[in-house]
Amino acid sequence: MSIGPGQVAILSGIVFAIGAFGLVSRRDAFGLLTSLAILLLASVIAFAGFTAVRGGSLGPPQGEVVALAAVVVCAAVILVGAALVALLQRRRESLDTDEYLDVEADPR
Amino acid sequence: MSAAGFYIAAVLIVLSCAAAVGLRGARESAVAAVAVAVSIGIFLVVGHEYLLALLEVVILLATVATVVEMDRRGALGSRASPLPLSRWLYAAGLAVLALVVLDGTALAAGSGWHPRGVETALSSVLNHQAPVTAGLLVVVGVAAVLVALAIGRTDPDEAEHVERHRAHQEREARMRRRREDRAAARAKRQAASPGGGG
Numbered sequence: 097m098s099i100g101p102g103q104v105a106i107l108s109g110i111v112f113a114i115g116a117f118g119l120v121s122r123r124d125a126f127g128l129l130t131s132l133a134i135l136l137l138a139s140v141i142a143f144a145g146f147t148a149v150r151g152g153s154l155g156p157p158q159g160e161v162v163a164l165a166a167v168v169v170c171a172a173v174i175l176v177g178a179a180l181v182a183l184l185q186r187r188r189e190s191l192d193t194d195e196y197l198d199v200e201a202d203p204r
Numbered sequence: 205m206s207a208a209g210f211y212i213a214a215v216l217i218v219l220s221c222a223a224a225v226g227l228r229g230a231r232e233s234a235v236a237a238v239a240v241a242v243s244i245g246i247f248l249v250v251g252h253e254y255l256l257a258l259l260e261v262v263i264l265l266a267t268v269a270t271v272v273e274m275d276r277r278g279a280l281g282s283r284a285s286p287l288p289l290s291r292w293l294y295a296a297g298l299a300v301l302a303l304v305v306l307d308g309t310a311l312a313a314g315s316g317w318h319p320r321g322v323e324t325a326l327s328s329v330l331n332h333q334a335p336v337t338a339g340l341l342v343v344v345g346v347a348a349v350l351v352a353l354a355i356g357r358t359d360p361d362e363a364e365h366v367e368r369h370r371a372h373q374e375r376e377a378r379m380r381r382r383r384e385d386r387a388a389a390r391a392k393r394q395a396a397s398p399g400g401g402g
Binding site: 101103111112117119129130134141147163164165168169170172173175183186 | 205206207210214217218221222224225228230233234236237240244247248250251252253256259260263264266267270271274275291292294295296298299300302303306307309310311313334337338341344345347348349351352353354355356358362366
């Protein structure tokens with residue numbers, strides 16, 4: 097039994113769905129960043145998986161490079177996101193994202 | 205890619221992702237995030253992409269370690285309050301929709317939608333075919349670290365402002381407590397006096 101791009105796409109879709117669930121269901125900063133990373137890593141699974149089964153629509157070499165780019169972008173997003181979260185924590189003293197929707201809240 | 209290796213890695217990835225999203229404690233979430241990075245590394249090793257696996261694990265573990273350290277120092281704040289049921293249902297609906305759209309498309313398309321390619325090592329591709337991309341990735345990584353440091357730094361005047369604000373809040377809380385104590389004492393005196401209570 098061999099693995100084809102279809103199985104890889106299904107795995108990538110499941111991981112993406114888990115990330116989307118976490119992005120909506122979490123309100124704390126760590127959970128949101130983790131969910132965002134899982135969303136981005138779904139694309140890594142897809143590109144690297146297509147390369148591994150030698151059937152990527154971009155061709156294997158490009159697939160690997162794009163997967164590496166996705167890993168770097170994922171790390172960059174998490175780092176900048178964590179820094180922004182730290183800034184918000186200092187300024188608003190709350191990371192509950194629902195509180196940011198309150199337009200009457202005192203922004204200090 | 206061997207089928208057994210793929211399915212074992214797939215189960216590990218799905219379980220670790222579910223744990224990272226579902227667990228609420230800081231330490232549990234951090235362990236699950238590490239498990240996600242390692243399980244995807246195992247997936248890449250199963251696919252014989254060793255260099256990509258090494259880079260992925262190193263980059264992601266360094267990122268997770270940075271975020272965990274920030275969380276440990278309290279920079280990321282405390283845990284948020286639990287969500288209402290409606291939000292959970294909304295999240296579940298969105299996840300099911302994403303699953304149906306992505307996996308439904310993959311299942312409906314079958315396996316004839318992809319052209320075949322040639323196998324080339326990632327190091328060779330980065331070195332000979334995509335050196336500019338490799339350079340740009342390094343630049344993106346370094347820029348992200350610098351931007352994160354620039355955003356997350358605390359200026360002396362900002363620290364002073366935060367300290368002033370905290371002192372102001374404490375003073376207000378003390379005054380509020382005093383007012384409440386005085387009001388309570390007054391009510392007690394009125395209740396204790398013979399003609400009081402009115």
